[in-house]
Amino acid sequence: MQDRELGGTGLRVTALCVGTSPLASMPGLYGYEVDEARAVATVRAALGSPIRFLDTSNGYGAHGESESRIGEALRESGGIPEGFVLATKVDPRPGSSDFSDARVRESYRESLERLGVERVPLLHLHDPERIGVEASLAPGGPVEALRQLKAEGRVDWIGVAGGALSVLRPLVDTEVFDVVLTHNRYTLLDRSAEELIAEASTRGLGVLNAAPYGGGLLARGPASTSKYAYAERGDARAAAERMQAACERHGVPLAAAALQFSLRDERIASTVVGVSSPERIDQTLSLAAQEIPDDLWAELGRLTPPKSSWLND
Numbered sequence: 001m002q003d004r005e006l007g008g009t010g011l012r013v014t015a016l017c018v019g020t021s022p023l024a025s026m027p028g029l030y031g032y033e034v035d036e037a038r039a040v041a042t043v044r045a046a047l048g049s050p051i052r053f054l055d056t057s058n059g060y061g062a063h064g065e066s067e068s069r070i071g072e073a074l075r076e077s078g079g080i081p082e083g084f085v086l087a088t089k090v091d092p093r094p095g096s097s098d099f100s101d102a103r104v105r106e107s108y109r110e111s112l113e114r115l116g117v118e119r120v121p122l123l124h125l126h127d128p129e130r131i132g133v134e135a136s137l138a139p140g141g142p143v144e145a146l147r148q149l150k151a152e153g154r155v156d157w158i159g160v161a162g163g164a165l166s167v168l169r170p171l172v173d174t175e176v177f178d179v180v181l182t183h184n185r186y187t188l189l190d191r192s193a194e195e196l197i198a199e200a201s202t203r204g205l206g207v208l209n210a211a212p213y214g215g216g217l218l219a220r221g222p223a224s225t226s227k228y229a230y231a232e233r234g235d236a237r238a239a240a241e242r243m244q245a246a247c248e249r250h251g252v253p254l255a256a257a258a259l260q261f262s263l264r265d266e267r268i269a270s271t272v273v274g275v276s277s278p279e280r281i282d283q284t285l286s287l288a289a290q291e292i293p294d295d296l297w298a299e300l301g302r303l304t305p306p307k308s309s310w311l312n313d
């Protein structure tokens with residue numbers, strides 16, 4: 001597994017990162033339940049694989065189930081393996097929008113307890129669009145709290161992870177963050193995050209691209225879902241059908257093209273793929289290794305939906 005520099009952090013991360021929001025069992029987002037045994041087995045498989053990077057969040061699951069299940073697997077296996085990078089994110093308490101300094105510290109304490117670790121090297125501000133740019137940057141707000149945690153040596157690096165680009169881009173411009181994570185906005189079907197990725201990598205931030213399958217559509221296939229980025233999107237499904245037909249003509253799984261679209265971009269340090277069963281780890285590695293002919297990339301380029309149908313937020 002290839003590893004890459006995470007911006008200017010000095011950390012090296014594998015080009016694939018295990019995304020763990022499905023492990024929290026969120027049927028509203030993904031359409032299925034995931035029980036604890038399956039989640040723990042998935043993390044066990046990840047820990048034993050060449051992938052050395054895992055992404056979670058305080059807010060995955062109403063009671064932090066993603067982190068607790070990761071913690072369970074880590075305890076079983078004797079802690080974080082050498083060279084493995086574990087990243088989490090700070091969230092308001094469920095049902096609240098409190099992103100105060102006190103809540104950021106409490107969120108981080110909860111995460112460490114659930115994960116059973118003393119610290120994580122990388123801590124993100126999660127979905128700042130919930131409070132907006134001004135409140136994120138206000139005195140006593142979450143950005144100041146994260147900067148303080150870093151100054152106190154409680155974390156090595158801080159990131160901002162979110163959706164709406166109108167919030168992510170000004171936060172990246174502050175030059176406070178070491179890492180940015182965007183999701184669902186740089187895929188076969190949507191290029192809204194192109195400028196963010198260009199700017200962030202020019203500024204020397206580590207860029208993480210999450211949800212290369214648009215939350216599942218490009219992995220499970222358009223016959224199984226019409227959701228893109230966790231919402232009904234008939235137009236995305238139709239575009240995915242055209243892309244799937246092109247992939248089939250070349251004998252390539254649509255999921256391989258979707259994954260490698262992100263992996264082949266050198267500006268992206270790591271691509272965060274959501275999985276919730278142990279066999280997904282090997283499947284992901286083989287999708288990443290699949291040969292994709294230049295002709296197919298050209299065809300997929302021509303089939304890219306127009307800008308007007310991207311998330312563009």
Ligand SMILES: NC(=O)c1ccc[n+]([C@@H]2O[C@H](COP(=O)([O-])OP(=O)(O)OC[C@H]3O[C@@H](n4cnc5c(N)ncnc54)[C@H](OP(=O)(O)O)[C@@H]3O)[C@@H](O)[C@H]2O)c1
Nearest residue numbers: 019020021161183210211212213214215216219274275276
């Ligand atoms: N704001 C943020 O910080 C933010 C937002 C979005 C995502 N993320 C991170 O990025 C990760 C990825 O996003 P995501 O999980 O929402 O979307 P995704 O990676 O685009 O897709 C995940 C979905 O694809 C399915 N899948 C994965 N590999 C597959 C395969 N080989 N064959 C068939 N289906 C496959 C998964 O199914 P199974 O569950 O059955 O494996 C899951 O339903 C998240 O888990 C999270 O860690 C962060």
